[in-house]
Amino acid sequence: MKQYLQLCKRIIDEGVWVENERTGKRCLTVINADLTYRVDANEFPLITTRKSFWKGAIAELIGYLRGYDNAADFRKLGAKTWDANANENSAWLNNPHRKGVDDMGRVYGVQGRAWRKPDGGSVDQFKKIIDNLSRGIDDRGEILSFYNPGEFHMGCLRPCMHTHNFSLLGDTLYLNSFQRSCDVPLGLNFNQVQVFTLLALVAQITGHKAGVAYHKIVNAHIYEDQLELMQTVQLKREPLASPQLIINPDIKSLHDLETWVTMDDFEVQGYQHHEPIKYPFSV
Numbered sequence: 067m068k069q070y071l072q073l074c075k076r077i078i079d080e081g082v083w084v085e086n087e088r089t090g091k092r093c094l095t096v097i098n099a100d101l102t103y104r105v106d107a108n109e110f111p112l113i114t115t116r117k118s119f120w121k122g123a124i125a126e127l128i129g130y131l132r133g134y135d136n137a138a139d140f141r142k143l144g145a146k147t148w149d150a151n152a153n154e155n156s157a158w159l160n161n162p163h164r165k166g167v168d169d170m171g172r173v174y175g176v177q178g179r180a181w182r183k184p185d186g187g188s189v190d191q192f193k194k195i196i197d198n199l200s201r202g203i204d205d206r207g208e209i210l211s212f213y214n215p216g217e218f219h220m221g222c223l224r225p226c227m228h229t230h231n232f233s234l235l236g237d238t239l240y241l242n243s244f245q246r247s248c249d250v251p252l253g254l255n256f257n258q259v260q261v262f263t264l265l266a267l268v269a270q271i272t273g274h275k276a277g278v279a280y281h282k283i284v285n286a287h288i289y290e291d292q293l294e295l296m297q298t299v300q301l302k303r304e305p306l307a308s309p310q311l312i313i314n315p316d317i318k319s320l321h322d323l324e325t326w327v328t329m330d331d332f333e334v335q336g337y338q339h340h341e342p343i344k345y346p347f348s349v
């Protein structure tokens with residue numbers, strides 16, 4: 067929690083105003099932030115200075131890991147986060163590749179589970195990683211990449227958290243996650259939870275201990291219409307102790323993750339938090 071607040075303060079103290087053409091808003095921006103999550107100690111990085119709706123973040127992650135390309139599937143799991151980008155973004159609404167209501171196109175998990183090959187086949191990056199790690203293999207290329215510039219024009223948004231690189235040291239699994247662009251008040255609240263949960267889940271289904279997750283953010287920003295709430299409300303509050311994440315131990319394989327897992331298989335214990343804050347969302 068401290069590192070989150072430090073990043074928010076740093077953006078306010080050192081940030082530079084940058085115009086963003088896509089949203090038409092200005093963002094107070096810093097470059098480079100490195101966050102670390104102790105998954106081994108189960109210090110779940112949930113924001114405590116406002117109430118965080120963490121189930122939406124985990125639902126979004128599970129949707130990516132299943133390769134979903136449709137906001138309705140995300141909603142069924144418990145994440146409403148893709149509704150606006152799939153249905154309210156005029157560039158995407160006018161894009162000939164959009165298949166209809168709720169379609170997100172070839173984003174995130176589609177690339178992670180079905181990256182197209184020139185011969186017409188596809189690559190399932192996530193299954194390869196799970197198969198290798200389950201056999202104790204780390205080929206120094208256990209990389210899940212959602213970033214496919216050749217298909218950006220076929221999706222509603224370029225991936226923000228675009229690469230997850232797993233590593234095995236003995237029987238302990240590590241994760242480095244890379245993010246190119248981060249809406250610190252809204253998105254990071256979700257992305258911290260996702261990086262932590264991704265390592266905890268993959269360690270569990272591949273039979274390893276979870277170690278540490280390292281989260282690298284390049285462009286970290288606060289939108290102009292979020293700044294006052296951050297400065298005058300959220301940053302005035304005292305952070306509280308971290309809660310713990312409990313994952314159903316019956317989740318033992320990629321097949322389990324793909325078939326029956328719901329948000330009821332995740333529980334947070336000891337979550338103390340301040341009142342919710344509703345930040346504006348930019349499409």
Ligand SMILES: Nc1nc(=O)c2c([nH]1)NC[C@@H]1CN(c3ccc(C(=O)N[C@@H](CCC(=O)O)C(=O)O)cc3)CN21
Nearest residue numbers: 119122147148151249252253255256343345347348349
């Ligand atoms: N401008 C912007 N910021 C983002 O963080 C973001 C995007 N766009 N587009 C794609 C995804 C969607 N994400 C989102 C979208 C909405 C919330 C949001 O509204 N969160 C609320 C509550 C959510 C709930 O009730 O489940 C929050 O208060 O955190 C968070 C992340 C993250 N990403």
Ligand SMILES: O=c1ccn([C@H]2C[C@H](O)[C@@H](COP(=O)(O)O)O2)c(=O)[nH]1
Nearest residue numbers: 088224226227247248249253254257
């Ligand atoms: O997981 C996510 C997804 C998106 N965001 C934020 C970061 C930016 O504010 C927007 C994306 O806009 P771009 O113009 O494509 O950078 O969404 C996030 O923080 N986390």
